[in-house]
Amino acid sequence: MKNNFYVDKTDTGSIELLIDAFNVRDTEFERPIRQALNLHDRSFIIFVDHLNRPTEISPIEDPFTFNTETGELVLFTEDPEVLLDAILEMAMFLRGFxxxxxxxxxxxxxxxxxxxxxxxxxxxxxxxxxxxxxxxxxxxxxxxxxxxxxxxxxxxxxxxxxxxxxxxxxxxxxxxxxxxxxxxxxxxxxxxxxxxxxxxxxxxxxxxxxxxxxxxxxxxxxxxxxxxxxxxxxxxxxxxxxxxxx
Structure with a gap:
């Protein structure tokens, strides 16, 4: 999987690339992920940090964060459920929470x-x-x-x-x-x-x-x-x- 993904809901190609890269096409996560992406008014970058990938996902600590300097959404896993959570929080981040x-x-x-x-x-x-x-x-x-x-x-x-x-x-x-x-x-x-x-x-x-x-x-x-x-x-x-x- 590549490290960086440009995401823009008006750019169909960028959405389809993300769907395929995270292997969510025709899964239970495809529809909610598409809906979550549709909440975004602005484009953004998803960076997948393979170097700091956790050995297991904690029920308390989310395996993603925001780079407040670059505005990137940083994921430490390719788990589709985490991707959904992260996309929703990125929408909050870009809104001004x-x-x-x-x-x-x-x-x-x-x-x-x-x-x-x-x-x-x-x-x-x-x-x-x-x-x-x-x-x-x-x-x-x-x-x-x-x-x-x-x-x-x-x-x-x-x-x-x-x-x-x-x-x-x-x-x-x-x-x-x-x-x-x-x-x-x-x-x-x-x-x-x-x-x-x-x-x-x-x-x-x-x-x-x-x-x-x-x-x-x-x-x-x-x-x-x-x-x-x-x-x-x-x-x-x-x-x-x-x-x-x-």
Missing amino acids: NTLLGEGKDWHVQLAIGAWKRVRQTLEEELLDIHQGVEWQVSLNEETVQSFDPTTFTSIVYLASAPNVSIDFPAGTSAQLIIAYQRLRRIMEGIAFEIGLNDYRTFNRRLNRAIKWVEQDIAPSFEVSPFDDLLTPEGWNPAFFADVEG
């Missing part, structure tokens, strides 16, 4: 991704005329979810971003972490509620508002305090008493 890529904290971007996925899911359900529910169950290691801190919070935003994944929290999980997960899912659903392809301004306003709410009311402090290391496994940190004269 905010990705927050390269802006703010990692969890900001992941919160945006979670809201994006829910809008995409709605668009996909309209194309396929089916309802997508929970498809994956993920179990967590108790040691990784016992505390509520910036590291575990960022991880929980990542997990909450997947609408088709259910999390099995083990006994001993931080209650704050579970509450944060539940709230984050509702927030992502709220951002995407009744958002269509042309509602990017509403989406962006909701996303920016949600980031502020999460910062104020849900996220743990990401600021480093000198008191964070006051107690060590061996007891009081002697550095705290360094200025005490004997």
Whole structure:
């Protein structure tokens, strides 16, 4: 398969080349992919990155991204279902939905991704005329979810971003972490509620508002305090008493 595909819905040849390259002709994916391509008002480039192809597709992380500098849609697999998801999100990207890529904290971007996925899911359900529910169950290691801190919070935003994944929290999980997960899912659903392809301004306003709410009311402090290391496994940190004269 070639690496680059120029896609323009007004150029029949470019569409047929893409359909054949991804082997979707006369399959269940051909019609929804053609419909998804028809949503595009502008031409775009699909780049298939064979070098960074994943060994398996994660139920949480999409194997595609956007090159914000070149405007390309980058795929890491030739899976037709992934192609459909990517074409829909590219339509959102070109409309003006905010990705927050390269802006703010990692969890900001992941919160945006979670809201994006829910809008995409709605668009996909309209194309396929089916309802997508929970498809994956993920179990967590108790040691990784016992505390509520910036590291575990960022991880929980990542997990909450997947609408088709259910999390099995083990006994001993931080209650704050579970509450944060539940709230984050509702927030992502709220951002995407009744958002269509042309509602990017509403989406962006909701996303920016949600980031502020999460910062104020849900996220743990990401600021480093000198008191964070006051107690060590061996007891009081002697550095705290360094200025005490004997």
